[in-house]
Amino acid sequence: MLSNNAPAIDRAPNDHAIDDPLALYVHWPFCVSKCPYCDFNSHVRASVDQAAWRxxxxxxxxxxxxxxxxxxLGSIFFGGGTPSLMPPATVAAVLTAAERAWGFAPDIEITLEANPSSVEAARFADLAAAGVNRASLGLQALDDAALQFLGRAHGVDEGLAALAVAQDVFRRVSFDLIYARPGxxxxxWEAELRRAIGLGTEHLSLYQLTIEPGTRFFTEAAAGRLTIPDEDTAATLFETTRAITAAAGLPAYxxxxHAKPGAESRHNLTYWxxxxxxxxxxxxxxxRIGVATTRRRKPENWLAAVARNGHGTEAEEPLAPQxxxxxxxLMGLRLRxxxxxxxxxxLGETNIAGVIDEAAIARLPELIVREGDRLRITEAGMLLLDAILPEVVRDPPAQKVA
Structure with a gap:
């Protein structure tokens, strides 16, 4: 049963209502270095023409x-890459333009992802002055050896110092940790997670290490030089994580x-x-109102497209109702x-039998439940989410959602 303070339930069966708050995602693709586990659209460049990018x-x-x-606009999210490398003046210019174009909801959430280095922490006050009110820090681990393994440039002490600065200048703060690391x-992990909870943030993003194609870790794993925990160990780590955070008042939503009630990421909830x-x-x-939009991926190609066309769009594809x-x-069943x-x-312009397999749901009562018009994955089912979704969702799309 959901807490009274849990995220609100969708209020109506209608399609995308134009009175729903809009979310804006801004991608900054540059990093100081490429982490060996990262398959995001991030790039290392010797120099960046800041005026041209703004x-x-x-x-x-x-x-x-x-x-x-x-x-x-109900939320704005600066992601990357490393958006904390953006000049605060560029962030301010984007926010000013966004407010002029759409207007801001009174309680707008404006998040910026940041590396927890001392150099970037020195910019936090200026980023807050520009309008950012929520920071998402890539701490990734509270262990120096683990940080070195993950290719992070900061150490634990530097990361915690940056977190303290963020908590002082931003209204809301979240940070990421990666677990299920080799060995x-x-x-x-229990001790590391309890220490993380004790740092007092309202939100934690906790990810199991996955080996993604195209990363250095993928090459290492293929050569037999890197082994992540087996399925049983990974399952125990996942269940332990959820139990500890729930007991500490930051349940998985x-x-x-994981967040304190009311502190969920409003921007990410728009996706989900x-x-x-x-x-x-x-x-x-x-x-965009039933149309999937995609920007050109390589920074130089995107920049050239904007110069040529006035925008960086690569594709605008109307999506079929199904x-x-x-x-x-697929997105909503990730949520509690x-x-x-x-x-x-x-959305599917059909009856519900056209989009879900009710027989499959009936076969999996401990993993997925239907309660009237609401379908949700159980706590036990979250561990097996990737296996459940293809069973119950008819014709799942192959393309990326967010």
């Missing part, structure tokens, strides 16, 4: 604003995200609840609250 982001934003008139004992969001910057994805319904299910089947059926 102007290009503003042009890309103006194009999206013209495509989505009459909306109000990581369960007791060691999404498969990898399958609402409209605009995406600008290299490789950014969007969902695809929209399937995407809504689940999905409103009336809304999913409306």
């Amino acid at each position: 102007d290009a982001l503003l042009a890309d934003l103006a194009y999206e604003a013209a495509m989505l008139p009459g909306r109000r 990581q004992p369960i007791a060691s 999404e498969i990898s995200n 609840r399958y609402r409209d969001y605009a995406g600008i910057g290299p490789g950014a994805h969007g969902r 695809t929209r319904a399937s995407e809504a299910l 609250e689940g999905v409103d089947l009336r809304r999913v059926a409306a």
